[in-house]
Amino acid sequence: MRTMIVEKDEDYDIDDGVYFKKEDLVGPKGGDKTSLAAREMVCDALQDDRFNIPPEVLKNCVRVYYNEGYHIDVPVYRHVVVKDAWTGKESDHYELASSNWKRSDALAVTAWFQDFNKDNCANASKDGDKGQFVEVVRLLKAFARSRPSWKGKISNGFVISKLVADHWAGVADHDDKTLRNVAKAIRDKLSWNQAVKHPVLDENIIEDGNAKATFLHDKLDEKLKHLDVLDEWDCDREKAMNAWDKFFNTDWFSQQPDPDGAKSLTQKVGPAVKRGETRYA
Incomplete structure (x- = not known):
């Protein structure tokens, strides 16, 4: 996938x-x-x-x-x-x-994943292996593995993939906005119920009360606060990149060259998570 x-x-x-x-x-x-x-x-x-x-x-x-x-x-x-x-x-x-x-049936799960991507993303490849849905799943999986102390305590990639699909809110050409929208929706859902249905079988992947899903909720709730700065009127590129660094526990974003050059250093802009430019997407 x-x-x-x-x-x-x-x-x-x-x-x-x-x-x-x-x-x-x-x-x-x-x-x-x-x-x-x-x-x-x-x-x-x-x-x-x-x-x-x-x-x-x-x-x-x-x-x-x-x-x-x-x-x-x-x-x-x-x-x-x-x-x-x-x-x-x-x-x-x-x-x-x-x-x-x-x-x-792992093959049926793969087909479900690819079909969801093709049906919901205008930029999806014909085989369904590339597209905004795939990007956002990778980003949230990267978030779940961004701190060594979280290992073994947080939901796995399958659960995260299904949660992303269940709470999909795509914004064309803006992986950053889509990621934030979906992460907030997942956090809100997990705050009251942690059960997640299997995509192809008539059963749940995990049940309500699942400890790893609760942990995912807690960490999303905690780390999404770093992104509040993106809503401020004076948020510039430096603030935005630092916010994403904090969310993902990395320095990758702030190390990226300014795509618009020196002229944009004082420009107030939103964050950018661009396809193909990070190890997370």
């Missing part, structure tokens, strides 16, 4: 699922292989003496740690074909090897 964020310490993650036919996952006694056994099988296949940290089985995937500092999460899926006993019509779906086999 083109929304991966590379963190300063290079501890970024990549998802790369593996799919099997259900009939190919057979247990030792001829029955269906359990979800745990399927993950263990994949984990065994990924072992390599060159890894400093061996691959390990987690609840929803197998994690492979690379010596360079990043890791790859490998979820395991099985393709299930079901024939209707009355009509003989076949239907199919995918199941994730979690604590049990759980209905899930």
